[in-house]
Amino acid sequence: MTRQPRLQNKVAIVTGAGARADVMGNGKAASILFAREGAKVLLVDNVEERATKTLEAIEAEGGVASVFVADVTDEAQCRNLVQAALDRYGSLHILHNNVGINGPGRVTEVPQSEWNRIMSINLTSMILTSKYAIPAMIDSGGGAIVNVSSISAIRPRGMTPYTVSKGAIIPLTQAMAIDHAPDGIRVNCILPGPAYTSMVAGGMSTDMREVRRQASPLKVEGNSWDIAYAALYLASDEARWVTAVALPVDGGVTIDSPRR
Ligand SMILES: NC(=O)c1ccc[n+]([C@@H]2O[C@H](COP(=O)([O-])OP(=O)(O)OC[C@H]3O[C@@H](n4cnc5c(N)ncnc54)[C@H](O)[C@@H]3O)[C@@H](O)[C@H]2O)c1
DSSP: OOOOOTTTTOEEEEETOSOSSSSOOHHHHHHHHHHHTTOEEEEEESSHHHHHHHHHHHHHTTOEEEEEEOOTTSHHHHHHHHHHHHHHHSOOOEEEEOOOOOOOBOTTTOOHHHHHHHHIIIIIHHHHHHHHHHHHHHHTTOEEEEEEOOGGGTSOOSBHHHHHHHHHHHHHHHHHHHHHGGGTEEEEEEEEOSOBOHHHHTTOOHHHHHHHHHTSTTOOOOBHHHHHHHHHHHHSGGGTTOOSOEEEESTTTTTSOOOO
16 A cells, blocks of 8 residues: 655745754754655755755655755744745745754853853744744644754753753743644644764764763664654644644653763
8 A cells, every 4th residue: 555645745844954964963854754755845054055965865865845044043034934935835834943052051151142042042943933934834724833852951961051942942832832722733842862963973982972872771872863753743644633742752861861
């Protein structure tokens, strides 16, 4: 029996659709899976060549996507990226808010400007993209938003700006889910664990990768595909009765792992 692509006739926006290293990234993997499952994907990134590499990977598989260069901390650019999806593909059903950066330090160490920068990139960007995507989704008959948080939200460890920005994504997700359920829009978030991805690959030793692999009950090294498959499920109609969920994808590490 031939199965239907899981995102057939859907239009998706992925933010942070490029990858900062040659290792596969979460936004890149989600973009590839969405396109593989039939979605038309707007690949948003503030670094054009990164998004272009994702586009090349999608087109090599026969998928449909295009690049839109934007900084998601800027409201006008968020409005423009939603308009670009509508202009290019005619509707909008999926928003994958993937952009996020590290934010190390304690409150005693982090300058206010750095604190504000992390909040702007990791948290406010999701509010700005959603602000313009939601009306477009309503016009398109409903949709799904997937916000990328982190297990750092529920397991703090020396990265307080990151933890707080990622933690706030959980109530943001829940509030948006309640606010927009009557609009036929589901809102969920993913909490990735210590996966080996483009975001963390730079400078990580083989020994550290092994420590991270051993940290989880499964003793399996996670990667961007693990995160992206969760995003695909939450974005698809298979999750039609799932909203306001914060889903760890972490090999079980938040339940049981050695503490330093
Ligand atoms: N182990 C992990 O990798 C891990 C764990 C927990 C959470 N996460 C989350 O996963 C997400 C990132 O995953 P990734 O693998 O795609 O990361 P990545 O850093 O490889 O790619 C993110 C992309 O976002 C782009 N970007 C950064 N700031 C931007 C901005 N202001 N506007 C537009 N684009 C911007 C970058 O250019 C980059 O191409 C983040 O939200 C991160 O917190 C990752």
